[in-house]
Amino acid sequence: MGYTNGAMLIKREITNRFTKLYYEGKLETEIDKIPLIISPKMAKKPVRCCIYKEREVVNNRLISLLGIPITPTMDELMRPSDYIEIAKQREETPTCRLNIIDAACSSCSKEQHVVTNHCRGCVAQPCMLNCPKNAISFIDGKAEINADTCVNCGICRNVCPFHAIINTPVPCEQACPVDAISKDKYGIARLDEDKCIHCGKCITACPYGAVTQKSHLYDVMKSIDNGKKVIAMLAPAVIGQYNVDLEKIISGVKELGFFDVVEVAVGAEMTAAEEAHEWKERMEEGAKFMTTSCCPAYVELAEKHITDLKPFVSTTPSPMVLTDRWVKTTHPDAITVFVGPCVAKRSEAINKSDVKYVLNFEELGAMLISKGIELSEQSTEVDIAGAGPVGRGFAQSGGVAAAIKTAIPEGVNEIIINGLDKPNMRALKSMGKGKCDGNFVEVMVCTDGCVAGPSCIADIRVAKRQLAKYLNRN
Amino acid sequence: MEKKIKVKICIGTLCYVMGGSELQLLEEHLPEELKKRVDIEGSICLGFCNSNEDEKPPFASVNGKCVSRASITKLINQIKKELEDGLH
Incomplete structure (x- = not known):
């Protein structure tokens, strides 16, 4: 998030109210009141055309928070409370597909x-x-x-x-790097799942907050309540997010009822070691170059759009996957939850890993707020499994290449693709044709890296500074 | 010695999640002439969030006066206003 954005703040407010009701045990009875609280009868000035439209949008957001897809054909008589039972009974993970809230889409006129x-x-x-x-x-x-x-x-x-x-412009269409969004005959945005790489750029770009992702919040809170062994895996980018030391974040998250809280930076170090090894092997076999594979939106880009790049993508599992495997060596029965700034991680978690759920930093923030957990007051006396700057550096552009160069001090000639703007898209396409000036390509779809992911809550300058503090520590 | 303007910034989790992170940068964004006249401190929950449903986080206060939906620009304007009012 680069600037204060009202559409995003209202989403967060709804999420906060949702988790609060859950923890108070009043979700079933009071969820349907949330739209009335957000857009009350005597509202001074509704932002949309009227309070009834605003309420409809809030209803849809709440349904999305319950992990239910918003589709044009859904039963309009169903209220959010009607979906709670479905969410309660659900064993499987809600899919990663992004949805458009029709009522929220403003049908912006053509560019x-x-x-x-x-x-x-x-x-x-x-x-x-x-x-x-x-x-x-x-x-x-x-x-x-x-x-x-x-x-x-x-x-x-x-x-x-x-x-x-x-x-x-049409903001969502302009933001989408792969032309996955177009308008239907009513002018409402539609997402083509076959093209979508889940980068999340449309979510941040839409000034009406019309693009939504099905949340796993309910499933995570339910699993904890049911006494399951739920383990949170915090993405390296978490360090920059809450303005307190990592120790405090970890003890705060533990208080939410997670059985354990680990850093994905630990897995990132395993990824770095394995990827360095793979790179060496590939070079010996005569490959021209290799690209990273930790950014899931990039991997989807290579799979769905620039298929020529696929053979060059590293086959080393991502930090999330390796962290999950590491956690499960000691807790094979654990339900693992990845917590990060990323939209595409949901897709990777569901389709390509054993990670059960994904939460983003906004959702984690909502849980902390609703439980009254003040991070700055948390204890610093927690055990951190011991990731270092190499793993934590994965959170920002250049960090993965730096990790590989730490493992292999000589011979790595890196190219950094920082963000998926038009010139970088062109560069990647020509790399697919074999034209690459380096032998190691780090790709991050978000400009600046995960610290600037679509679900980050901290100002990017603040986040980077906070992360730097950890990277300079030994 | 002139009395300094006291700015308190909420560093609680709620205000932070609701967009308060940029307020960490207030000090470096203060115009030179204001830097010496302002005291900035962080504070956990200023108590505004529960007082009025119409006021939205992130919260800060300037000489005790509540600033809701606080931003760097808004705070600087409020500081200037306080200084002006102090002259009358």
């Missing part, structure tokens, strides 16, 4: 370039003269764009000396 009333009809007329499609004409001394011929190339916008031409 277009518009001449605003700041156009002064200047003598230079660079917009008209430089338009490659002849889409601009001057009518009554003002520029006008012909929407039928305009291809949204943006040249007119760049050359206008008065910044009078603007581009109105």
